[in-house]
Amino acid sequence: MNAIRTTKTLKNSKKYAKMGGINIFIVATLA
Numbered sequence: 001m002n003a004i005r006t007t008k009t010l011k012n013s014k015k016y017a018k019m020g021g022i023n024i025f026i027v028a029t030l031a
Contacts, residue, residue, distance in 0.1 A: 009028045
């Protein structure tokens with residue numbers, strides 16, 4: 001379950017990495 005969610009988050013992270021990789025990292029950790 002977590003693995004699938006992490007993969008989706010990583011894919012989205014790449015998309016939003018330009019806007020703020022650090023923020024995405026924090027959100028992914030909290031989410």
